[in-house]
Amino acid sequence: xxxxxxxxxxxxxxxxSFFRKEVKGTASTGSARTGGGIRACVSLAALVxxxxxxxxxxxxxxxxxxxxxxxxxxxxxxxxxxxxSLFVPEVAVYAVPNNGGWYDFGYFLGIVVFGVGARGGTxxxxxxxTVRESRRGKVVESRIIREEDEG
Numbered sequence: 001x002x003x004x005x006x007x008x009x010x011x012x013x014x015x016x017s018f019f020r021k022e023v024k025g026t027a028s029t030g031s032a033r034t035g036g037g038i039r040a041c042v043s044l045a046a047l048v049x050x051x052x053x054x055x056x057x058x059x060x061x062x063x064x065x066x067x068x069x070x071x072x073x074x075x076x077x078x079x080x081x082x083x084x085s086l087f088v089p090e091v092a093v094y095a096v097p098n099n100g101g102w103y104d105f106g107y108f109l110g111i112v113v114f115g116v117g118a119r120g121g122t123x124x125x126x127x128x129x130t131v132r133e134s135r136r137g138k139v140v141e142s143r144i145i146r147e148e149d150e151g
Contacts, residue, residue: 062097070095071103075110 066074074081078093085091095103132144 056100060097061100063099065098066095066103067099068102068106071098071106071108072110072114073106075107075112076115078111078115 074093074095081091081093085093094107098104128148130144130146133140134142
């Protein structure tokens with residue numbers, strides 16, 4: 001891999017915090033996003049520390065209990081089972097006892113991949129913007145902006 005010494009840097013864009021304008025005569029102190037990275041690392045460390053305390057009772061894991069496929073199904077129907085469980089005390093959203101890690105993995109995949117998390121929810125809209133300016137020298141006299149949504 002070859003690195004180019006004099007690469008072109010993007011021009012600063014007004015309103016975007018990750019591009020900084022450097023003022024002549026001042027030293028650059030690094031990225032404006034450094035505070036967010038430190039905050040994310042501290043949060044991640046706290047979550048890892050707290051998850052180390054999580055334990056599953058030995059009576060909750062049974063060799064013949066529900067496995068991966070049952071976990072996949074339970075994760076897939078989770079939203080419906082949760083609503084029903086609010087009104088019917090005999091309905092649960094998670095099978096206990098189960099066979100442990102494989103049931104949990106199936107449950108996770110059922111929710112995230114095939115269930116609630118699989119719904120797109122976002123719509124991509126492409127917008128065409130046409131800007132016409134009339135100038136007199138370096139002064140902009142009028143600007144016409146036309147936007148069209150596609151999609």
